[in-house]
Amino acid sequence: MTAGPAKSTKSGAKSVPLPYNRVHLHKSVLIRDGPKLAWPECSEAGRAELATRTSRIMKTINENVMHAVGFAENSKSMFISTLAAVPADKGTFSPSPTAKNAIQIGAHLAVSNQNFIALIGGAEMPEMTFMEMLAHMAQEEDKFTSLEQVIAAVESSHNGLMDAMKGMSDEQLAGNLQMPFGEMPAAEMIFIPGMHYCMHQGQIDYLQTCWGDKEPHFNPE
Numbered sequence: 001m002t003a004g005p006a007k008s009t010k011s012g013a014k015s016v017p018l019p020y021n022r023v024h025l026h027k028s029v030l031i032r033d034g035p036k037l038a039w040p041e042c043s044e045a046g047r048a049e050l051a052t053r054t055s056r057i058m059k060t061i062n063e064n065v066m067h068a069v070g071f072a073e074n075s076k077s078m079f080i081s082t083l084a085a086v087p088a089d090k091g092t093f094s095p096s097p098t099a100k101n102a103i104q105i106g107a108h109l110a111v112s113n114q115n116f117i118a119l120i121g122g123a124e125m126p127e128m129t130f131m132e133m134l135a136h137m138a139q140e141e142d143k144f145t146s147l148e149q150v151i152a153a154v155e156s157s158h159n160g161l162m163d164a165m166k167g168m169s170d171e172q173l174a175g176n177l178q179m180p181f182g183e184m185p186a187a188e189m190i191f192i193p194g195m196h197y198c199m200h201q202g203q204i205d206y207l208q209t210c211w212g213d214k215e216p217h218f219n220p221e
Contacts (some may be wrong), residue, residue: 062170062173068165068193068194069190071191072165072194074194075194075195075196075198075201076158076193076197077218077219078197078198078219079154079198079200079204079218080151081217081219082201082204082205082208083106083147083150083151083154083204085208085213085215085217087211088147090102090207090211091147093211095207102150102204103145103146103147103150104141104144105200105207106154106200107142107143107144108137108141108200109196109197109200110150110154110157111137112137112196113154113157113158113160113161114157114160116161116164116193117157117161117164119178119179120164120165120172120186125178125180126180128180128181129181130180132180133181158193165190165193168186168190172186173186173187174187205217205218
């Protein structure tokens with residue numbers, strides 16, 4: 001992000017807009033487009049206050065990373081415990097020709113995790129619509145053929161994703177990630193994995209009711 005032109009303060013000293021207008025806190029989650037900050041160019045007091053505020057912002061960002069990691073860890077645990085309760089002969093069960101089965105849903109999580117890792121690592125993703133992205137992912141998801149294979153892939157990719165999230169630099173966390181369908185603030189993206197597990201855990205839970213299993217199987221750690 002490019003800072004705007006320098007402005008003069010009442011005392012005549014120049015002030016420099018700082019590139020932190022996209023890092024503001026609201027309800028413990030970072031949002032975009034807050035007000036720009038400006039400090040006298042040669043003011044030691046201004047620099048000290050800037051350093052203090054920046055430190056506080058980054059401390060909160062890093063705390064949010066740990067919240068996001070904890071959320072994802074618990075959500076993954078619930079997803080895996082639910083998926084593991086699917087009988088071997090029900091892995092390919094589908095209530096309709098267009099509905100995904102348990103193996104396909106698990107495969108989608110594993111492939112998605114690998115994509116998240118690539119995004120955090122700075123990989124350039126081809127431009128495509130959301131539906132085009134899902135179609136592209138389906139080609140990888142179709143390679144999975146068993147519940148055991150899917151569970152192992154989700155666990156492995158999850159561990160890699162958690163390591164990638166915890167290893168993000170301050171610069172990454174205060175910036176944006178280029179998704180296939182547009183930019184997203186990194187501070188928002190890190191909460192997607194946890195939500196993603198929850199969404200698809202509910203789908204597995206629904207499939208189980210189709211064969212008469214109404215017992216909840218999620219087991220958060």
